[in-house]
Amino acid sequence: MLRDTSVLMDEKRVFKPNYQLVEDAHVKNWEAELEKGKDLEKYWSEKAEQFEWFEKWDKVLDESNKPFYKWFVNGKINLAYNAVDRWISTDKRNQVAILYVNERGEEKKLTYYELYREVNKMANALKNLGIKKGDTVSTYLPMCPELLISLLACTKIGAIHSVVYSGLSVGAFVERMNDARAKVLITADGTYRRGKIIDLKKIADEAILQCPTIETIVVVNHTGQAIEISDLSGREIFYERLIEGESDECAPEKMDAEDPLFILYTSGSTGKPKGVLHTTGGYMVGVATTLRNVFDVHNGDLWWCTGDIGWITGHSYVIYGPLLLGTTTLVYEGAPDYPDPGIWWRIVEKYGVTKFYTAPTAIRHLMRFGNKYPNIYNLSSLKILGSVGEPINPEAWMWYYKNVGKEKTPIMDTWWQTETGMHMIAPLPVAPLKPGSATRPLPGIDAEIIDENGNQVPLGKGGYLIIKKPWPAMFRTLYEDEERFLDVYWKSLPGGVYRAGDVARKDEDGYLWIQGRSDDVLKIAGHRVGTSEVESAFVAHSAVAEAAVIGKSDPIKGQVIKAFLILKEGYKMNTALIEDLKKHVRYELGPVAVLGEIEQVEKLPKTRSGKIMRRILRAQEEGDDLGDTSTLEE
Numbered sequence: 001m002l003r004d005t006s007v008l009m010d011e012k013r014v015f016k017p018n019y020q021l022v023e024d025a026h027v028k029n030w031e032a033e034l035e036k037g038k039d040l041e042k043y044w045s046e047k048a049e050q051f052e053w054f055e056k057w058d059k060v061l062d063e064s065n066k067p068f069y070k071w072f073v074n075g076k077i078n079l080a081y082n083a084v085d086r087w088i089s090t091d092k093r094n095q096v097a098i099l100y101v102n103e104r105g106e107e108k109k110l111t112y113y114e115l116y117r118e119v120n121k122m123a124n125a126l127k128n129l130g131i132k133k134g135d136t137v138s139t140y141l142p143m144c145p146e147l148l149i150s151l152l153a154c155t156k157i158g159a160i161h162s163v164v165y166s167g168l169s170v171g172a173f174v175e176r177m178n179d180a181r182a183k184v185l186i187t188a189d190g191t192y193r194r195g196k197i198i199d200l201k202k203i204a205d206e207a208i209l210q211c212p213t214i215e216t217i218v219v220v221n222h223t224g225q226a227i228e229i230s231d232l233s234g235r236e237i238f239y240e241r242l243i244e245g246e247s248d249e250c251a252p253e254k255m256d257a258e259d260p261l262f263i264l265y266t267s268g269s270t271g272k273p274k275g276v277l278h279t280t281g282g283y284m285v286g287v288a289t290t291l292r293n294v295f296d297v298h299n300g301d302l303w304w305c306t307g308d309i310g311w312i313t314g315h316s317y318v319i320y321g322p323l324l325l326g327t328t329t330l331v332y333e334g335a336p337d338y339p340d341p342g343i344w345w346r347i348v349e350k351y352g353v354t355k356f357y358t359a360p361t362a363i364r365h366l367m368r369f370g371n372k373y374p375n376i377y378n379l380s381s382l383k384i385l386g387s388v389g390e391p392i393n394p395e396a397w398m399w400y401y402k403n404v405g406k407e408k409t410p411i412m413d414t415w416w417q418t419e420t421g422m423h424m425i426a427p428l429p430v431a432p433l434k435p436g437s438a439t440r441p442l443p444g445i446d447a448e449i450i451d452e453n454g455n456q457v458p459l460g461k462g463g464y465l466i467i468k469k470p471w472p473a474m475f476r477t478l479y480e481d482e483e484r485f486l487d488v489y490w491k492s493l494p495g496g497v498y499r500a501g502d503v504a505r506k507d508e509d510g511y512l513w514i515q516g517r518s519d520d521v522l523k524i525a526g527h528r529v530g531t532s533e534v535e536s537a538f539v540a541h542s543a544v545a546e547a548a549v550i551g552k553s554d555p556i557k558g559q560v561i562k563a564f565l566i567l568k569e570g571y572k573m574n575t576a577l578i579e580d581l582k583k584h585v586r587y588e589l590g591p592v593a594v595l596g597e598i599e600q601v602e603k604l605p606k607t608r609s610g611k612i613m614r615r616i617l618r619a620q621e622e623g624d625d626l627g628d629t630s631t632l633e634e
């Protein structure tokens, strides 16, 4: 069922490119680059040539077993080698690779050479723990240098990494750890958040009791909380101790282009989270190419993506993309408004950030404090801004453009997903921009909008966003759930095309306007939260018999959760119970699941087969027409 999206796309303003940027840009002609992208194999093989392969591929793209596409068939490569080792024999050797900054104003810099040595030590240490190519290593870490080092160490030896976002809580942690059958967990004593230290180790300790596959737990002494060696169990070891005495040389594992690189979990509309599996060669080429072109990365840039490494944004554009391009990546551990809402701009000024990439929810949050903060600081180093995670409303776009970019830096609104691995719909610096539109599919990407019968919809009309041709950084499957991979993405619409799960419209200039999800997935502060996950968390509470949740629009978070609950006999809804329910859901899922209201109901709208019709709840809540109710039981 398609939602009516006709209210959007009233935005008519067009912003011309900044000519100075265009002069130096890698891509100077948008149309010509789009044209080049039409020859998929030629386009992507040229991009792939820029890396060091141990053995070159035989074939760029193998489409013989759709949708199990293969890229750079039989090519042999190592991503960590290309992201780190490759630079130490160049003049980037002593350039800062990672600039870590935290909310206390502390900083740590690692040059490419230093990073190289640290990665090698950790890679050797992991080997000593018995980790081999194909084994899974999980992390539950804050944004800290050890997280980047650990992931690169995995990549270097061919281990698959599976990052659990440090804002997730026990329930979500256990589910992800067990699904991936992680052998090693790397965690930390804590993380800084708004002047407090969140005790990550305590959450990990609790979760680990339910994770039988974990053999070793590595603990980063990050905040220096008093954890003594004697506090550690027999299978726990401090990171520092683990790498002590390890050699700083480690030969890269020769990986097949199609060998798994990482698993990253994301929410779907039903059941447990989906283990999105990415592989090596194509991901590398896709991520580096898009970052280079969309944000026009050059020598001398200081790149800052505020996304957490716990999400795909951080994987692709905090670690891999920037290091593959040999640029400096700023890693910030902290919130946008602590110690005050000027902190991000203070960092931009202090270090001279040139390219800045964040989420609409953060912009909307900072907007509330007015233009005072961005005006205190000198933001003239900024050349390009970016947005990701959800549609950016024109009001937020304009605020960002005027107050942060001072009307001279374009905003790259990038549409993509955990599954796509890389930007898919986004402008280039040469593109005219329209606030609220991610503009057109990138070169090499073939996106379209269709109806449920597979027909292209007329301009201006809403439909399902699909991708018609394969792209290198595409996910290859859902970890150990091929059926779901096929059903959700490849079979639910006709034509064997990739179904993104979003609704969108196209305007007369071919610009795409993303309207939101077409499934039961919420976008809370840019994070994907499945309604069913939240519902099962509610039902796990002793007072709840049945639960249905929907997204309610929220001016800052985009959406928050509204829950409709049927209570078990003997329970009454009151403030104490509401508090307890909130605590419970937070314990299960973490602060990502932002709860708005909780309402007690006697009945839930269901189909005859018993499926909850959230659409009806949504319509009722928003005072809309209930639509087709023929499948409603009563």
Ligand code: WT7
Pocket: 266, 311, 312, 313, 387, 388, 389, 390, 391, 392, 413, 414, 415, 416, 417, 418, 419, 438, 500, 501, 502, 514, 516, 517, 523, 526, 527, 528
């Ligand atoms: C969903 C993917 C991609 C990294 C962060 C989110 C929404 C993402 C945009 C954008 C409109 C966007 C879509 C998409 N989305 N970027 N620029 N404009 N919507 O990754 O958690 O996998 O979520 O985020 O709904 O399907 P994710």
